[in-house]
Amino acid sequence: MIQIAANCVGCGKCVATCPFGALSIVNRKAVASASCTMCGACVSVCPMKALSLPATGAVKKDLSAYKGVWVFIEIADDGRTQQVRPVGFELLSKGRELADQLGEELCAVVIGDNVQNYYAELSQYGTDKIYAVNAIAYRNYNTLSYANAMITLIRKYNPSVVLFPSTYIGRDLSPRISSELFVGLTADCTGLSIKEGNLIQTRPAFGGNIMADIKCPDYRPQMATVRPNVFKKVVTTAGRMATVVEERITIPVQAGKVRIVQTEMDPVSENQKLDEAPVVVSGGRGMKDKEGFELLETLAKTLGGAVGASRAAVDMGFKPKETQVGQSGVTVASKLYIACGISGAVQHVVGMEHSDVIIGINKDANAPIFNVCKYGIVGDAKQVISKALEQLKK
Amino acid sequence: MNIIVCIKQVPDSTQVKVDPKTGTLIRAGVPSILNPYDHFALEKALEIKQKTGAKVTVLSMGPNQAVAVLRLALALGADEGVLLSDRAFAGSDTWATAYALATAIRKIGSYDLILCGQMAIDGDTAQTGPGIANQLGIPQITFCSNVDANGNQVVVKKLIDGGKQILEADMPVLVTMTMPVDYAPKYPSFLAAHKAQEKTIYTWTAADIGADPGKLGLNGSPTRVDRIFPPPARQKGEMVSGSPAELAAKLVEILKKESFVK
Numbered sequence: 001m002i003q004i005a006a007n008c009v010g011c012g013k014c015v016a017t018c019p020f021g022a023l024s025i026v027n028r029k030a031v032a033s034a035s036c037t038m039c040g041a042c043v044s045v046c047p048m049k050a051l052s053l054p055a056t057g058a059v060k061k062d063l064s065a066y067k068g069v070w071v072f073i074e075i076a077d078d079g080r081t082q083q084v085r086p087v088g089f090e091l092l093s094k095g096r097e098l099a100d101q102l103g104e105e106l107c108a109v110v111i112g113d114n115v116q117n118y119y120a121e122l123s124q125y126g127t128d129k130i131y132a133v134n135a136i137a138y139r140n141y142n143t144l145s146y147a148n149a150m151i152t153l154i155r156k157y158n159p160s161v162v163l164f165p166s167t168y169i170g171r172d173l174s175p176r177i178s179s180e181l182f183v184g185l186t187a188d189c190t191g192l193s194i195k196e197g198n199l200i201q202t203r204p205a206f207g208g209n210i211m212a213d214i215k216c217p218d219y220r221p222q223m224a225t226v227r228p229n230v231f232k233k234v235v236t237t238a239g240r241m242a243t244v245v246e247e248r249i250t251i252p253v254q255a256g257k258v259r260i261v262q263t264e265m266d267p268v269s270e271n272q273k274l275d276e277a278p279v280v281v282s283g284g285r286g287m288k289d290k291e292g293f294e295l296l297e298t299l300a301k302t303l304g305g306a307v308g309a310s311r312a313a314v315d316m317g318f319k320p321k322e323t324q325v326g327q328s329g330v331t332v333a334s335k336l337y338i339a340c341g342i343s344g345a346v347q348h349v350v351g352m353e354h355s356d357v358i359i360g361i362n363k364d365a366n367a368p369i370f371n372v373c374k375y376g377i378v379g380d381a382k383q384v385i386s387k388a389l390e391q392l393k394k
Numbered sequence: 395m396n397i398i399v400c401i402k403q404v405p406d407s408t409q410v411k412v413d414p415k416t417g418t419l420i421r422a423g424v425p426s427i428l429n430p431y432d433h434f435a436l437e438k439a440l441e442i443k444q445k446t447g448a449k450v451t452v453l454s455m456g457p458n459q460a461v462a463v464l465r466l467a468l469a470l471g472a473d474e475g476v477l478l479s480d481r482a483f484a485g486s487d488t489w490a491t492a493y494a495l496a497t498a499i500r501k502i503g504s505y506d507l508i509l510c511g512q513m514a515i516d517g518d519t520a521q522t523g524p525g526i527a528n529q530l531g532i533p534q535i536t537f538c539s540n541v542d543a544n545g546n547q548v549v550v551k552k553l554i555d556g557g558k559q560i561l562e563a564d565m566p567v568l569v570t571m572t573m574p575v576d577y578a579p580k581y582p583s584f585l586a587a588h589k590a591q592e593k594t595i596y597t598w599t600a601a602d603i604g605a606d607p608g609k610l611g612l613n614g615s616p617t618r619v620d621r622i623f624p625p626p627a628r629q630k631g632e633m634v635s636g637s638p639a640e641l642a643a644k645l646v647e648i649l650k651k652e653s654f655v656k
Contacts (some may be wrong), residue, residue, distance in 0.1 A: 001484070016415075016416050017416070017622060018418070019418045019419065019622065020418075020421065021421055021422065022419070023410055029452075032458075035421075036484075037484065037485065038484050038485030038611070038612060039485075039619050040618055040619040041621070041622045042617045043619075044620065044621040045621070053485070053612055054612060056612050056613045076555065076556075078556065079557075085555075086459050094462075109411065124457075138532040143524075143533065143534055143535075143536075144533055147528075167557050168536070168537055168553055168554050169554075169555070171536070171537075172524065172534070172536045172537070174521075174544070175492075175519075175520070175521035175522075175523075175524035175525050175528075176524045176525075176528050176534065177490070178489065178521070178525075178616075179489065179492055179524065179525040179528035179529060180528050182455050182489065182609075182616070183489075183616055184487070184489070184615075184616030184617040185488070185489075185521060185617075186617060187518065187520065187521060188518065188519075189520040195620075200620060204625075205417065205619075205622065206419065206622070207405075207407065207410065207419050207516055208412045208413070208416075208417050208418040208419040209412045209417035209624070210416075210417040210418060210419075210622050210623065210624060211622065211623055211624070211625055212619050212620075212622045212623075213619070213620040213621050213622075213623075214618070214619060214620065215617070215618055215619050215620045216616045216617055216618065217618065218616070219616040237485075253483075254533065255533075257533045257564045257567070258533045258535060258561055258562075258563040258567070259561060259562050259563070260559060260560075260561055261549070261559075261560040261561060261562055262559065262560040263554070263557065263559045263560075264557055264558050264559070265557035266554055266556055266557050266558075268527065302655070303649070303654055303655065311464075315407075315408050316577055321575050322575075327518065328515075328518045335654075336652065336654050345412065346625045351623065357652050357654075359645070359648060363639075363644070364462070365633070365635070366623075369631065370630055370631070371627065371628050371630060372628060373630075373631045374631040374632070375403075375632050375634070375648050376629055376630065376631055376632065376633040376634070377633075377634055377635075377641050377644060377645060378633060378634065378635040378641075379635065379636070379637075379638055379641040380638060383638035383642075384638050384641045384642050384645060385642075385645075386638075386642075387638050387639050387641075387642030388642035388643075388645045388646055390642075391642055391643065391646050392646060392649075392655065
């Protein structure tokens with residue numbers, strides 16, 4: 001349980017902060033109940049500094065030996081050709097900012113076959129160095145061979161930060177590495193920054209309408225995953241070539257225990273369409289029924305876009321899980337985003353707020369979705385869209 | 395064959411409301427359920443049991459009331475349950491959770507296949523399964539929509555970006571499961587639930603599994619919450635209200651102004 005020192009004045013700031021409702025004021029002192037998970041969210045809000053987590057027996061490592069911001073570069077394979085998955089460029093662009101603040105190098109780490117083809121392209125995003133593990137045996141992703149290569153490189157060069165894309169590969173690989181190295185890993189970050197030399201990893205947390213800053217002050221490297229379309233890619237060093245360090249790393253025998261039998265690419269997955277579509281029309285609970293979602297399909301078709309959904313709409317069975325926009329779904333950064341009958345919980349907003357023009361349609365004028373909209377239309381989304389489609393047909 | 399399914403008790407997200415003032419979840423009175431991804435993983439384990447006669451052990455870490463999800467799993471057909479419950483586990487992030495579960499699995503002893511849900515709906519990290527596999531030094535296959543076991547091999551269908559893959563693996567292996575789009579979890583009959591009362595659930599503490607206290611709870615959790623805060627406020631855009639027809643006309647006007655329709 002959280003520790004509460006005698007200097008607590010019972011101001012109650014911690015009570016309002018606790019995501020688990022575990023704190024209360026009894027006789028002008030804060031008291032924690034058994035629901036306390038020791039998440040530590042209350043520690044920083046106490047004006048008296050009376051709250052603390054129990055001291056841990058962790059041995060402090062010398063963190064000054066860890067330098068460099070690394071980005072794991074994923075190679076996308078559509079069954080015929082291979083290329084760098086664009087989220088890698090987005091992470092390098094963000095990594096450049098972090099590396100500048102830390103005064104450290106930005107390094108791309110690329111594992112695969114014929115990866116020299118990507119060096120020039122990877123160099124454009126402010127990349128100082130490229131670590132490459134280049135061999136035909138690495139052509140296809142394998143958890144154990146890639147994890148072994150990453151762990152070997154990290155142990156040899158001691159980076160301070162390692163970023164991964166939050167893709168199927170990144171989410172498979174990164175926890176394997178963090179487990180082996182005994183370091184922290186924060187999933188699906190929507191913001192990254194540096195504070196007092198630590199990587200601050202921002203994400204919606206505790207399920208509610210709140211954001212959390214996560215840090216790993218006593219462990220290095222600090223690791224995080226980020227979904228595609230969260231950060232913008234920015235070319236800062238066109239024409240420059242990064243220093244390339246090629247490493248030979250033998251594949252562990254155990255990697256052969258898992259074998260690919262067959263790979264089948266979707267013709268065009270709805271998921272892919274969503275995160276690449278210039279226009280996304282999303283529906284929530286306020287679309288009421290499947291008929292409401294048919295209207296959205298028609299509107300999306302008219303505008304040359306794709307249809308997404310809120311978690312509520314997915315839970316209600318209006319749309320499949322793959323079309324869910326938000327923290328536990330797809331992140332989109334479209335030219336136009338229309339949120340129809342979506343209230344705008346932070347889980348949804350972090351998945352669409354980087355779109356250029358956002359239009360919200362909701363009958364509740366106080367719905368949080370309107371805080372991120374360029375245009376807010378207060379009305380019944382289903383009726384408004386139905387009538388707008390009639391007008392667009394003319 | 396021995397199968398271990400790792401399961402977690404979570405708040406039912408479809409029934410959770412958010413406190414408009416603090417932005418935190420109102421947890422009081424919200425029912426707890428078996429994490430749906432774990433529920434699906436358990437059903438897959440029971441299918442394999444039907445075919446091969448495998449023994450299915452369910453394992454959970456949590457407070458004493460988490461025994462409810464183990465009871466449910468036993469009623470659905472699992473053979474034995476283990477609950478890890480100890481104050482020493484409090485404050486665990488995914489690293490410490492995976493360490494504790496892996497240490498318990500070592501104590502259970504023989505396993506060929508470990509099944510987990512891909513993630514818990516109250517955390518969405520998808521890190522614990524791979525963490526357990528690493529701690530045990532066995533391979534993992536994540537985000538699988540199907541799993542089948544025959545002889546000493548498993549065959550899975552897994553999601554990859556833009557498609558699907560079929561893989562085979564030698565056991566022992568850990569597999570994490572996604573769930574079908576319109577998945578409706580199965581629940582046991584009253585009779586099955588009653589009969590399952592005879593099955594054993596072991597409750598183990600940190601000392602029972604011989605865990606290293608330096609890797610449990612906060613000691614084993616590298617991540618810390620620096621602060622929590624409401625989503626940043628922004629400037630509201632242009633707001634319009636009116637009749638549906640007026641609003642529809644306004645929407646069309648906006649789409650024209652922003653050049654999305656001619």
